[in-house]
Amino acid sequence: MIPNTLPQSLADNPRIDQWVGILPGGQVALRTGKVELGQGLLTALVQIAAEELDVAIARILLTSGDTVAAPNEGYTAGSRSVELSGGAIRLVCAEVRALMLEAAAARLGCPVRALSVTDGTILRDDAPTGLDYWMLAGSVDLARPASGTAPAKPAAALRIVGTDVPRRDLPEKLGGAPFIQDLDFPGLLHARVLHRPRVGARLAALDAAGALRAGGDAVALVRSGDLVAVIGEREWQVAAAFERLRERARWEGGVTLDAADSEASSLLARPLAPVRIIRQGEAGGEAASHRLEATYSKPYIAHASIAPSCGLARFEHGTLTVWTHSQGVFLLRGAIACALKLAPDSVHVIHHQGAGCYGHNGADDAAFDAAFAAMARPGQTVRVLWTREDELGVAPFGAAMLVKVSTDLDAQGRPLAWTQEIWSPTHAARPGINGAVNLLGAQALEDPPQDPPPVDLSEAAGGGATRNGFSLYDFPQTIAHHFVAENAVRTSSMRGLGAVTNVFAIECFMDELAEAAGMDPVAYRLSLMSDPRARAVIAAAADMSGWGAVMPDGTARGFAFSRYKNFAAYLATVVELKVDEEVRVSRVWCAVDAGRVINPDGARNQIEGGVIQATSWALKEQVRFADGRVASDQWETYPILRFSEVPEIETRILGTPEDPPLGIGEVSQGPVIAAIGNAVAGALGVRLRHLPLTRARIMAALLEE
Numbered sequence: 001m002i003p004n005t006l007p008q009s010l011a012d013n014p015r016i017d018q019w020v021g022i023l024p025g026g027q028v029a030l031r032t033g034k035v036e037l038g039q040g041l042l043t044a045l046v047q048i049a050a051e052e053l054d055v056a057i058a059r060i061l062l063t064s065g066d067t068v069a070a071p072n073e074g075y076t077a078g079s080r081s082v083e084l085s086g087g088a089i090r091l092v093c094a095e096v097r098a099l100m101l102e103a104a105a106a107r108l109g110c111p112v113r114a115l116s117v118t119d120g121t122i123l124r125d126d127a128p129t130g131l132d133y134w135m136l137a138g139s140v141d142l143a144r145p146a147s148g149t150a151p152a153k154p155a156a157a158l159r160i161v162g163t164d165v166p167r168r169d170l171p172e173k174l175g176g177a178p179f180i181q182d183l184d185f186p187g188l189l190h191a192r193v194l195h196r197p198r199v200g201a202r203l204a205a206l207d208a209a210g211a212l213r214a215g216g217d218a219v220a221l222v223r224s225g226d227l228v229a230v231i232g233e234r235e236w237q238v239a240a241a242f243e244r245l246r247e248r249a250r251w252e253g254g255v256t257l258d259a260a261d262s263e264a265s266s267l268l269a270r271p272l273a274p275v276r277i278i279r280q281g282e283a284g285g286e287a288a289s290h291r292l293e294a295t296y297s298k299p300y301i302a303h304a305s306i307a308p309s310c311g312l313a314r315f316e317h318g319t320l321t322v323w324t325h326s327q328g329v330f331l332l333r334g335a336i337a338c339a340l341k342l343a344p345d346s347v348h349v350i351h352h353q354g355a356g357c358y359g360h361n362g363a364d365d366a367a368f369d370a371a372f373a374a375m376a377r378p379g380q381t382v383r384v385l386w387t388r389e390d391e392l393g394v395a396p397f398g399a400a401m402l403v404k405v406s407t408d409l410d411a412q413g414r415p416l417a418w419t420q421e422i423w424s425p426t427h428a429a430r431p432g433i434n435g436a437v438n439l440l441g442a443q444a445l446e447d448p449p450q451d452p453p454p455v456d457l458s459e460a461a462g463g464g465a466t467r468n469g470f471s472l473y474d475f476p477q478t479i480a481h482h483f484v485a486e487n488a489v490r491t492s493s494m495r496g497l498g499a500v501t502n503v504f505a506i507e508c509f510m511d512e513l514a515e516a517a518g519m520d521p522v523a524y525r526l527s528l529m530s531d532p533r534a535r536a537v538i539a540a541a542a543d544m545s546g547w548g549a550v551m552p553d554g555t556a557r558g559f560a561f562s563r564y565k566n567f568a569a570y571l572a573t574v575v576e577l578k579v580d581e582e583v584r585v586s587r588v589w590c591a592v593d594a595g596r597v598i599n600p601d602g603a604r605n606q607i608e609g610g611v612i613q614a615t616s617w618a619l620k621e622q623v624r625f626a627d628g629r630v631a632s633d634q635w636e637t638y639p640i641l642r643f644s645e646v647p648e649i650e651t652r653i654l655g656t657p658e659d660p661p662l663g664i665g666e667v668s669q670g671p672v673i674a675a676i677g678n679a680v681a682g683a684l685g686v687r688l689r690h691l692p693l694t695r696a697r698i699m700a701a702l703l704e705e
Helices: 008-012 041-054 079-108 133-139 169-177 209-212 235-248 264-269 329-340 362-376 390-392 497-516 520-526 530-545 601-619 669-684 693-704
Strands: 020-023 026-033 061-062 115-118 122-123 125-130 189-193 200-204 219-224 227-232 250-252 276-280 291-296 310-316 319-324 345-353 381-387 403-409 415-424 477-482 554-564 568-578 583-593 648-652
Touching: 008 026, 020 079, 020 133, 026 041, 026 079, 041 061, 041 079, 079 122, 079 125, 079 133, 079 362, 115 125, 115 319, 189 235, 189 362, 209 219, 209 235, 209 554, 219 235, 219 362, 227 235, 227 362, 227 520, 264 291, 264 415, 291 497, 310 497, 310 601, 319 362, 329 362, 329 477, 345 520, 362 381, 415 497, 497 520, 497 554, 497 669, 520 530, 520 554, 530 568, 530 583, 530 648, 554 669, 568 669, 583 601, 583 669, 601 648, 669 693
Parallel strands: 026 061, 189 381, 319 345, 415 477, 583 648
Antiparallel strands: 020 026, 115 122, 122 125, 189 227, 200 250, 219 227, 276 477, 291 403, 310 319, 310 381, 403 415, 554 568, 568 583
16 A cells, blocks of 8 residues: 655645646546656646546546646656656545535535545446546645645546557647647747867857858847857858857867766866765685676767757746746746846746756756857747757766675675775766756856856765665675766766666675676575565566577677666566677566556657667767867767667566555666676677777687786
């Protein structure tokens, strides 16, 4: 049974009418501060509401991510939206249903227990009463704090939750124009904004006259400090002027980047904060038989969204309205207001879906660019669409990380005390983090806001670099966190944060320990694991794949496991691949325990989408630098996995509806990359410890043998 404690979202937004309203015409208003990023969340939230209200899904009108019309739930991040927003909606809707039944019982002069609800219609002893939610709405005051005490449905009574309800957002995506890049308004203006090519660079010279000529004298320039926007009615003229502006702009100073900065090993030379030690468990004092250690790394990676970031804005009658695909509209509102010196209440931010989003990409920056341009054209809506160079070159990157693992072992090869030493810059530089504005354009203004020094997420918030730094295995563990305080490039949240590198290091090292102990990798893991749900997914993944089968030459399988953040979903995986001139992943098996799953098809979509992205990260993706700047700012220089390279994926969901829902959006990445690493080692007989596992790295490793 899931406890009826108030989720944080409901504690922060306690009034029932912030979440639910009974509308005329037989409809129900549902409001959430979380947003759709392609993960199917909004469909899941509607399922939860329809379940607890006992109404048809079609009756529910949903508003999400609107700073005027929706509750403030912070960021949509960390695989916690179903837990937090879904948990709030579940309790609120159960309470609305209870209030409606109480009102009906009072009118009918009968006990509540004699009543039931079918699609919003009140029944008495299963017979119609002539009452429904919409007739009772005027007598039920929803402008009250939620108590959280109304009983939500037990697992056995669920009819909608746990079923494959079709995604609400897909029909428009298949045949319409659903993305922010498609938004249009009468009299729409277009703008492009010149960005600093490297951290700290200053604009020394600008060919404004040449840019105006290139735009056919049909564009205008707006400048504040080092921030310059080109604005015009026709997008192609704005683009022509912008290209001239960018080609002729001369920048001075800032952080110069060279090829060596592309590797995570460069972090060792950066300024570090004092090391932070975190311990879990105490060693028993048993004498060690021997000691093993190894170092793993992941490079900087780009979000590489298929559609470049976009933002629209209009400043009219003292109100700035911004349309964005940001994951945190309320925090973006505060950051824009601070940077442009506006009152937060005068900024209205509305979420609109973008095509691809895996964390803190360029969405917030593009929204600020549009807001900056719109302030110069009151009464007109301005659209900013980033270029591919911007998307791959100046959006925040996923942080490079270096992880050194070491352990003392007993005579049977079991770890006695494990240490995970982590070097990483921040994984948390979204607008609003630590009170900072954290907007690219704002930092270039003539009078920029003063941001505090970078920080990383605390362990209470799931950790940034330390996320999944502890494993779920049964031995004492220590984390030594070296925070890179002054980094060469912008880094921020990327799907999975530090869990990707930590799980890669832990699970590859587990294979190395198993080999040293002369044990099968799955059997070795099970010998160190007491958590029954972890053991179940490990056994299931092995069973699904036929683990232990003899593979043809050049083909190998790798195994890995983790529980995301050690409190979200469990996933164990087996990867099958072939190594020829390069690595080709052919099959992936995943066993997952996510507790109560709201929409199984949506859950599989997230897990399998994560598998594909992890395969791309493991084999291909790395931001590269040259000549002082980012050199991988085109698809030719930043390759990602192609559709023809997507592996066959099989997913088995093991959880039960009696257990609370566990986040799954970021559960795949770490273990799939680790399993790829283990399979490559099996195929080659040589261990590659630094991502991506490209042909060049394979050749270098073989030559070192």
